[in-house]
Amino acid sequence: MSERNFPRQFARTRRFSLGVPRRFGISPDGRRVVFLRSGGDDPVTCLWTLDVMSGQEWVVVDPRTLHEGEEEIPDEEKARRERSREKSSGVVGYATDADGSLAAFALSGRLYTTRLDGSQDKREQAAELRVSGPVIDPRPDPSGARIAYVAQGALRVVDSDGSNDRALAEPDGPEVGYGLAEHVAAEEMGRDRGHWWAPDCSGLLVARVDTSPVQRWYISDPANPATPPRQIAYPSAGTANADVSLWLIGLDGSRVAVDWDRAAFEYVVAVHWATALLVVVQSRDQKTTRILEVDPGTGATTVRREDRDPAWVEIVPGVPALTASGALVWTGDHGETRHLLVDDDRVTPPGLQVQAILDVDGDTVLFAATHEPTESHLWTYCPGEGLQRLTEAPGVYDGRLSGGTTVVSAQSLDHDGTVVTVHRHGKPVAEIASHAEKPVLTPRVELIRAGERELRTAVLLPSWHRPGSGKLPVLMDPYGGPGFQSVLAARIPTLLVSQWFAEQGFAVVVADGRGTPGRGPAWEKTIRGDVAAPVLEDQVAALHAAAERHPDLDLSRVGIRGWSFGGFLAALAVLRRPDVFHAAVAGAAPTDQRLYDTHWKERFLGHPDEEPDNYTRSSIIHEAADLRRPLMLIQGLADDNVIAAHTLRFSTALTAAGRPHTVLPLPGMTHMASQEAVAENLLLLQLDFLKRSLAMEDRDPAAPSS
Structure with a gap:
């Protein structure tokens, strides 16, 4: 298979995500690892277990033995998968009891449990519990005696033997649901759940989400005019959010509200319930965040x-957490550095940027x-013991x-893909194999620091190009x-896509400018109030620095492509800097910032009523x-x-201004646009547009390739 087949492989393997082991869980004794993995081009994901001591792994659940035909995914589950950018099918999520012996998962809206400790007959991979459905987000209690799940807006509980299925909280209004995360929590805060078991199994903390204050938008399918529009509750910038409250609901039917100033702190960011119940709340302007300690008996809160x-205040994955001795694990921004804090002590040095808290094992973070x-x-x-660095070789871990x-x-x-190793008390003992396909091309990445801001930039040239042999048109390929982050040592x-474009005759430049993660809080927050001018200025600076380093870059033929924010940046580039950029492809571009959601846009731009400029x-x-260059939307x-509406309104404005442009609508496609045929041809269509717009000749098929 040659690099010419890369678009097909990229689409078929869902961006090479299929076959990669992921979503690891480790038993408290460290002897068993649970994970998800599919085949290299098979989207059906299975649940696997690894015995750490022997290194043996086996399939615990193969969903094809449980359900025949195409998976039937409930609408609420489709929304959850869209928020998490889940591209596969089968067992795409699971939850376990405290000792990792019992797992629960949903498949086609049905509830299943399976043993992970080897006590279950291997011929009976999983047991279906006949419950009210469709089932969303099932979670065992710490003892494994019961399973909590969401069905039709109600939070329900069933005994793990399938008996005593009952509702603990049912919708008390037409727009009310219990136990799931609202849109902005799942899309922007990283909170993908809405119910949490008490450590003593006596009840749960449950989110009640009332979307009645949220405006209603309608998404239709123009390719199928007989299909009714789909209604969604979408809180765009400056409009009302869902009303989210938290309730302590006992198995005995008791119900206690968690009490905090919800008017001042309307966002529920995170929950941690171990030796204490901690809830993180945030103000609408996101400038103040509080950790509340909740009394599980009364619902009263104190500010910890x-x-x-x-x-x-940045939301960092994995916090808050508590160590075995009760110390609070948190992060804090101090000057140029995001530190790890343990009971308010900065335990990391200046310059070491903390990105995520991954686990707490005893007192070890x-x-x-x-x-x-x-x-x-x-x-x-x-x-x-202080700090210890576990990984040394350049890469992403x-x-x-x-x-x-x-x-x-x-x-x-x-190396290609992801390599997963298992270590026991610091020594490697096993490797979990990846079934991901090997890409048909290898990225040839040169990482540079561009310009006075030392912008982390990747330059990718065709494998067949020799310095001085001819000028190469340039393709900027940012998210930005x-x-x-797009520029990583991995x-x-x-970057594989960038290399494929390079093989078609481009010099590809990828740059992470101001606002991107990894360089500390001051760098991230330079875009507060303006997410356009600084990021565009940095793309121009990276382009010129790359051209100084590589004289073969032809600055008279520069294209730019991107998706989501990268699509916005591509359109912005040809509008504001047509002297630099000569063609653009803008996919899913947020052209009107007021049409995007509250939490994300107000973080960077403030409330539109207060900071409209x-x-x-x-x-x-x-x-x-102002458009003067070829533009594909x-x-x-x-x-x-x-x-x-972002693209359609922009296209309407371009037409009204008499500006020619190309629009490629994708009926039935979501933000991921992951359907195989579409994903493959999107790359080919973009290539064709850029080649025509930059007056490029097709490369000789006989020319060397990767």
Whole structure:
């Protein structure tokens, strides 16, 4: 298979995500690892277990033995998967009891449990519990005696033998639901759940979500005019959010409200319930965050910690947490550094940027952090032992820790895909195989620091190009915005795509500018009030620095492509800097910042009623008349994240201004646009548009390729 088949492989393997082991769980004694994995081009995901001591792994649940035919996914589950960008099918999530012996999962809206400790007959992989459905997000209690789940807006509980199925909380209004995360929590805060068991199994903390204050939007399917529009509750910037409250609901039917100033702190960011019940809440302007300790008996709260920031208080994955001795694990921004805090003590040095808290094992904290933004390494902190760095080779690492066992996932520029190793008390004991396909091309990435801001930039040239042999048109291929890094010391899928474009005759430049993660809080917050001008300026600076380093880059032929924020950046580039950029492909571009959701946009631009100029300077619809370059707009018409109105209104403005442009609508496609045929041809259509727009000749088929 040649590099010419890359688009098909990229689409078929769902961006090479299929076959990669993921979602690891480790038993408290560290002797068993549970994980999900599919085949390399098979989207059906199975539940697996690894015996740490022997290194043997086996399939615990193969969903094809439980359900025949196409999976029937409830609407609420489709929304959950869209928020988490889940691309596979089968067992895509699971939860376990406290000792990791029992797992619960949903398949086609049905509830299943399975044993993970080897006590279940291997011929009977899983037991279906006949309950009210469709089932969403089932979770065993710590003892494994009961399973909580959500069905039709109600929070229900069933005994693990399938008996005594009953509702603990039922919708008390037409727009009320219990036990699931609302849109902005799942999309922007990283909170993907809405119910949590008490450690003593006596009841649960449950989120009640009332979406009646939220405006209603409608997503239709123009390709099927007989299909009614789908209604969604979407809180765009400046409008009302869902009303989220928390309730302590006992198995005996008791019900106690958690009491806090919900008017001042309307966002529920995170919940941690172990030796104490902690709830993180945030103000609407996101400049103040509080950790509340909740009395499970009365619902009364006390402020355990409060953080303030003139821009926003960043939400870091994995916090709050508590160590075995009761110390609070948190993070805090101090100057140029995001530190790990343990009971208010800064335990990490200046310059080491904490990215996520991954696990707490006893008093040991496992976290991801970086000195160099193109890399992410694993560290531990333990009182008396201090800091320890677990990974050394350049790359991007993730991990889990429990019972003295550490699972390390590694990506680098030296190997394809993800390598997963299991360590016991610091020594490697096993490897969990990846079934992911090997890409048909290898990215040839040069990482540079561009310009005076030392912008982390990747330059990818055709494998067949020799310096001085001829000029290469340039393709800028950024995301370039908050929340995501494109320039990493790893063969990530986006760099594989960049290399494929390079093989078609481009010099590809990828740059992470101001606002992107990995360089500390000051760097991230420079875009407060303007998410357009600084990021565009940095793309121009990276382009020129790359051209100085590589004289073969032809700055008279520069294209730019991107998706989501990257799509916005691509359209912005040809509008504001046609002297630099000569063609653009903008996919799912948020062209009017007021049409995006509250939590994300107000974080960077403030409330539109209070800071309207921020939204004007960061939107591009009103600049439509300035278009002078070829522009392709791509939009999934079923996208409920960046809705089609962004592209359609922008196209209308361009037409009204008499500006020619190309629109590629994708009926039935969401923000992921992951359907195989569409994903493959999207790359080919973009390539064709860019080649025509930049007057490129097709490369000789006989020319060397990877």
